[in-house]
Amino acid sequence: MISLRDGDNARFQCRVNLKEGTYTIKWKFNNFELPINAVLSRNKKKIKLSEIQSHNSGLYTCEVYSNYGYKYSDTASLKVTGKLLVFKYVLPKWIHHCLMHH
Numbered sequence: 001m002i003s004l005r006d007g008d009n010a011r012f013q014c015r016v017n018l019k020e021g022t023y024t025i026k027w028k029f030n031n032f033e034l035p036i037n038a039v040l041s042r043n044k045k046k047i048k049l050s051e052i053q054s055h056n057s058g059l060y061t062c063e064v065y066s067n068y069g070y071k072y073s074d075t076a077s078l079k080v081t082g083k084l085l086v087f088k089y090v091l092p093k094w095i096h097h098c099l100m101h102h
Contacts, residue, residue, distance in 0.1 A: 014062030
């Protein structure tokens with residue numbers, strides 16, 4: 001499982017050990033079409049998801065169909081969590097002064 005945060009970019013690659021031009025690749029997201037923020041590479045071996053959100057969490061499947069009837073598939077799981085928020089709190093001077101002198 002790949003775990004990323006809201007706003008990150010995700011990349012997936014389909015590894016194909018067949019001669020170029022002897023196969024076709026189809027990507028699926030949770031057994032449906034890819035989300036609209038998914039961009040396929042020219043040869044369809046890679047997808048990139050920009051600025052992912054929680055609705056991008058799920059299973060990404062690469063299906064390879066050879067011209068000879070062979071089918072191969074591989075699936076990766078993506079979990080998108082909330083942004084990491086860091087809060088900085090500055091104590092009022094009088095509290096800081098009391099803490100430092102006690």
